[in-house]
Amino acid sequence: MVPSGEANAELRTRIRQQAAIADLSQRALETDALEALLHDTAVTVSETLDTEYCAVFERTADDDDLVLRDGVGWREGLVGTATVPDRDSHAGYTLNADGPVVVDDLHGEDRFTGVEFLASHDVSYGIGVVVGTVEQPWGVLGAYATEKADREFTDADATFLRSAANVLANAIETVKTNQDREVADGERNRRDETDRTERERELARFKRAVEASGHAIHMSNLDEEITYVNSAFCETTGYTAEEAIGKPPSILESGEHDDDYYRELRETVRSGEVWEADIVDQRKNGELYHAEQTIAPVTDENGEIDRFVAVQNEITERKERERDLEESEARFRMLAENLEEMVWISDTDTREVLYVNAAYERIWGRDRESLYDDPRSFLEAVHPDDRQRVERAYAAVPDEEFDEEYRIVRPDGEVRWLHVRAVPADSDDRKLRRAVGIAEDVTERTERERALEESERRYRTLVENFPNGAVGLFDEDLCYTAVGGELLNATGVAPADRVGHHVSEIYPDELVSKFEPHFHAALEGETTSFEVEYHDRHLYAHTLPVRNADDEVFAGMLVVQDVTERREYQRQLEESNQRLEQFAYAASHDLQEPLRMVSSYLQLIDRRYADALDEDGEEFLAFAVDGAERMREMIDGLLEYSRVETRGDEFEPVDLDAVLEDVRDTLRMKIDEDDAEITAESLPRVEGDAGQLRQVFQNLLANAIDYSGEEPPRVHVAAERTGTEWTISVTDEGVGIDPVDQERIFEVFQRVHSDDSGTGIGLALCERIVERHDGEIWVDSEPGEGTTFSVTLPAVGADDS
Numbered sequence: 001m002v003p004s005g006e007a008n009a010e011l012r013t014r015i016r017q018q019a020a021i022a023d024l025s026q027r028a029l030e031t032d033a034l035e036a037l038l039h040d041t042a043v044t045v046s047e048t049l050d051t052e053y054c055a056v057f058e059r060t061a062d063d064d065d066l067v068l069r070d071g072v073g074w075r076e077g078l079v080g081t082a083t084v085p086d087r088d089s090h091a092g093y094t095l096n097a098d099g100p101v102v103v104d105d106l107h108g109e110d111r112f113t114g115v116e117f118l119a120s121h122d123v124s125y126g127i128g129v130v131v132g133t134v135e136q137p138w139g140v141l142g143a144y145a146t147e148k149a150d151r152e153f154t155d156a157d158a159t160f161l162r163s164a165a166n167v168l169a170n171a172i173e174t175v176k177t178n179q180d181r182e183v184a185d186g187e188r189n190r191r192d193e194t195d196r197t198e199r200e201r202e203l204a205r206f207k208r209a210v211e212a213s214g215h216a217i218h219m220s221n222l223d224e225e226i227t228y229v230n231s232a233f234c235e236t237t238g239y240t241a242e243e244a245i246g247k248p249p250s251i252l253e254s255g256e257h258d259d260d261y262y263r264e265l266r267e268t269v270r271s272g273e274v275w276e277a278d279i280v281d282q283r284k285n286g287e288l289y290h291a292e293q294t295i296a297p298v299t300d301e302n303g304e305i306d307r308f309v310a311v312q313n314e315i316t317e318r319k320e321r322e323r324d325l326e327e328s329e330a331r332f333r334m335l336a337e338n339l340e341e342m343v344w345i346s347d348t349d350t351r352e353v354l355y356v357n358a359a360y361e362r363i364w365g366r367d368r369e370s371l372y373d374d375p376r377s378f379l380e381a382v383h384p385d386d387r388q389r390v391e392r393a394y395a396a397v398p399d400e401e402f403d404e405e406y407r408i409v410r411p412d413g414e415v416r417w418l419h420v421r422a423v424p425a426d427s428d429d430r431k432l433r434r435a436v437g438i439a440e441d442v443t444e445r446t447e448r449e450r451a452l453e454e455s456e457r458r459y460r461t462l463v464e465n466f467p468n469g470a471v472g473l474f475d476e477d478l479c480y481t482a483v484g485g486e487l488l489n490a491t492g493v494a495p496a497d498r499v500g501h502h503v504s505e506i507y508p509d510e511l512v513s514k515f516e517p518h519f520h521a522a523l524e525g526e527t528t529s530f531e532v533e534y535h536d537r538h539l540y541a542h543t544l545p546v547r548n549a550d551d552e553v554f555a556g557m558l559v560v561q562d563v564t565e566r567r568e569y570q571r572q573l574e575e576s577n578q579r580l581e582q583f584a585y586a587a588s589h590d591l592q593e594p595l596r597m598v599s600s601y602l603q604l605i606d607r608r609y610a611d612a613l614d615e616d617g618e619e620f621l622a623f624a625v626d627g628a629e630r631m632r633e634m635i636d637g638l639l640e641y642s643r644v645e646t647r648g649d650e651f652e653p654v655d656l657d658a659v660l661e662d663v664r665d666t667l668r669m670k671i672d673e674d675d676a677e678i679t680a681e682s683l684p685r686v687e688g689d690a691g692q693l694r695q696v697f698q699n700l701l702a703n704a705i706d707y708s709g710e711e712p713p714r715v716h717v718a719a720e721r722t723g724t725e726w727t728i729s730v731t732d733e734g735v736g737i738d739p740v741d742q743e744r745i746f747e748v749f750q751r752v753h754s755d756d757s758g759t760g761i762g763l764a765l766c767e768r769i770v771e772r773h774d775g776e777i778w779v780d781s782e783p784g785e786g787t788t789f790s791v792t793l794p795a796v797g798a799d800d801s
Helices: 006-031 035-050 090-095 155-185 190-213 231-237 259-268 316-337 357-365 369-371 375-381 385-394 444-464 487-490 509-524 564-612 615-642 656-666 670-675 690-706 762-772
Strands: 053-059 065-074 084-087 101-103 125-132 137-145 214-219 226-229 275-282 288-299 305-314 342-347 353-356 404-407 415-424 434-441 467-473 480-484 526-535 537-547 551-563 654-655 677-680 685-688 714-722 725-731 778-781 787-794
Touching: 006 035, 006 155, 006 275, 006 288, 006 305, 035 053, 035 065, 035 137, 053 090, 065 090, 065 137, 084 090, 084 375, 090 101, 090 125, 090 137, 090 685, 125 155, 137 155, 155 551, 214 231, 231 305, 231 375, 259 275, 259 288, 288 316, 342 357, 357 369, 357 690, 369 375, 375 385, 385 404, 404 537, 434 654, 444 787, 509 526, 509 537, 537 564, 564 615, 654 656, 654 690, 656 670, 656 677, 656 690, 670 690, 685 787, 690 714, 690 725, 690 787, 762 778, 762 787
Parallel strands: 677 714
Antiparallel strands: 053 065, 053 137, 065 084, 101 125, 125 137, 214 226, 214 305, 275 288, 288 305, 342 353, 342 434, 404 415, 415 434, 467 480, 467 551, 526 537, 537 551, 654 685, 714 725, 725 787, 778 787
């Protein structure tokens, strides 16, 4: 973007050049002294173009050299005497050129070699134009400097120098014509012809100067009547000379300026000052146009103002470009100020920041004025580990694009990751060198990527070290990206033979048809399990989704466990359980029959001979009856213990509140006799066998009541969710269990209290039922401090209570 200050500077330069030409034309009209005009021209050119030297070279009579006729800045004694070659010098080269000849570097010049005169004054660059025509040149007008200015010679500079040369050429031609006429007419007619010749010469000089300027020019008298217009005026305004002459300049007024504007204009020129300002005028057809306008007063021989000269340089197209640029810049700023990303524009020559949006303050935590004051201040916030790299990349702009990711440390100590890009945005002529950049806060993305990398690393570690099985990661195309595990080593399959291959390239068709639906389900976020036979081994497989930090599925995982040996163990266990059940059934049948006979005879003795027994006999008989009853309970318990796996019901959702209520009803008499108090929290629904879970609760509550000590039993049942499981706790305030005994209480036929009348099977049965539910059971207790039995059971669902 072109800053408005530069446009204003260019405008002021062109106005100053136009005023200088107008002033020089006026002096050409007012003087016959050629030497004075030559010097005035040299001074005007040097001052206007801001150069140390100006030269007016004239061709010599033999056309071999050019003599320094006048100039500014040259060493004393050279003006009027110094010469340069006609053919091999800058001035000589200019004589044969069609337009201005610019020298950017005198020492590197290869169009001519005669540079001694200029080099002796340390001239390094300059510009020259022909005075006269290329066919009949009078000489050369040139401007020179020792050091290259901040700006190069522009088209406007060349036009100004050519206009000055035209004014000079017209004056020289007029002087020559006058001299020839004076010689021809002689002294006799000289006085009579002076006035007429002077007027004709003045008019001719003025017309030539005006027509050569290329600007719209008109003259008006003190009565504000137009007295003259040039052809450029007619082209610009649409008025012919006949239509304009005699009319006031106000025919051009557009209504875009108020009365104060025109009042100040009139007061300025009537006071003898030059008026310079932009103006919006109106053409004959009503169309508006913009112009740079200079109005200068012209005085007569007595120094009185008798007319005004107005010079207009139309700038309508430039104004439209500037307006479009302003609108474009306004739209850009409106957009940039509402962006989340930081946007800035800088001058790549000076490194000055020309614009930065508000996002800089939000991202960097710093005031953007600090960046305007010191464009390098942003480097202070760059993380020390990244600063050297960023400084190198920043120094390479604009020769190379800037594209870096780095960290910054905000004033509050927070570290942010940025992705910063900057590209050159030079003007077409490369006079304006700019860089446009954008900085995006990628902290969250970077953290996600790092988390994903860490997740992938963990998955790969799992894959490579998975025991007794194999793990594979696969992408959305069902191609493996990583595989490993002990199973591959055992089967002699190399991971390299799997990675990068589609499942259809690896497995038999019947296996692919079984794998693919599960693979697709994993990529859609589902977890599935299935069993397959492969390589003469029985495999248990799981497919599950792999998610990133945003919980998005980016891959799938296949986990395969070799359960061949486990299946064999299961088969052996099933056989063992079957034999155990057969044994238990046989034992219960074979033992219960003689036990019933013993019990029957004991009852018969009690009925028939009770009166004949003394006190010891009665006690002995009671012991025998009780022993037989306990033997029956042990046989029943052992039979129930053996049938946990084989006689249990299918698992289904079980309401533990309902189970606890059934157990309370069953134990109602016991609860009432012992004045027991059983409290419970709201219990969940679990996946299990309702009958077996009822047996667990009954055994635990009965034990809590039996071992309550001297005080009435106080029992509390609680539940806590942990992942996919519920932990159910039964806590009493009873006698407690010694830590030494806690290790054996779940063994069959183990009793820990000397007065224990139980069978020693209850807790062993609880443990076996819980294990069938893939849970655990444990005890926490101290003697005299009460006991807590805890059981884990599978939850029905994550949202199910």
